[in-house]
Amino acid sequence: MLTATRQAKILDSLRTEGEVSVELLAGRFGVSASTIRRDLNALSADGLLRRVRGGGNVEPDRVPFSDVERVRSAEKELVASRAAALVEDGDVILIDIGTTTALLARHLRGRRLTVVTSSLAVIDQLRDDDEVELIVLGGAVRKNYHSMVGVLTEQALAQIRASVCFLGTSGIRSDGTIADTTGMEVPVKKAMIESSNRVVVLADSSKFPGVGLLNVCGPDRYSTVVTNDDADPATLDVLRSAGVEVLTT
Known part of the structure; x- marks a missing residue:
């Protein structure tokens, strides 16, 4: 799966579930935890999510339209x-x-x-x-x-x-x-x-x-x-x- 595709799916997961762990995302997408951490760091740097210990977090259904x-x-x-x-x-x-x-x-x-x-x-x-x-x-x-x-x-x-x-x-x-x-x-x-x-x-x-x-x-x-x-x-x-x-x- 392309990095951009995986990151888009991570954002969709966050919108749906509100908070997810690195381990859950790694299993879901079949990649290492370090790969997911890099994805989360990149998305956080772009202002698309807020990191918390162990995963990524956004309020459900609160990602602004302009970010999407x-x-x-x-x-x-x-x-x-x-x-x-x-x-x-x-x-x-x-x-x-x-x-x-x-x-x-x-x-x-x-x-x-x-x-x-x-x-x-x-x-x-x-x-x-x-x-x-x-x-x-x-x-x-x-x-x-x-x-x-x-x-x-x-x-x-x-x-x-x-x-x-x-x-x-x-x-x-x-x-x-x-x-x-x-x-x-x-x-x-x-x-x-x-x-x-x-x-x-x-x-x-x-x-x-x-x-x-x-x-x-x-x-x-x-x-x-x-x-x-x-x-x-x-x-x-x-x-x-x-x-x-x-x-x-």
């Missing part, structure tokens, strides 16, 4: 660019929360589109664009991850019919299940899926398997995955066998 943006940014940019090519002028598209979906929004600037979103990061990318009609879903603001969630968001989605939904994820399991780490986000993602004719999942290669204890949907509920060339080949084969279109960058 910096992790695997080149890989996310490739995924976003490839996904933007799937959009046709005149489309009504739903864009999920996340750092990769925010990059997608940037690639859509100047296009004649209707964009529906609960992502404050997507809104920031598109709110001054004269070509894009921007529809903002209401709800409670989840400040640390620049999104809106809750019953109001889900009710608004019930009134929408989108050409395509671009969905983010915390991880794609070996059976193709899309997973998430935050309970309040899962109902919103499910409502987005129900409101769309086509669902495209954006997942850089570190999301295979990534993290997430909460099921969003199986491969029968999405049509396309956009990822990097080094994504887990076994999982990609499972997706193709399930009829999912796999696009790599």
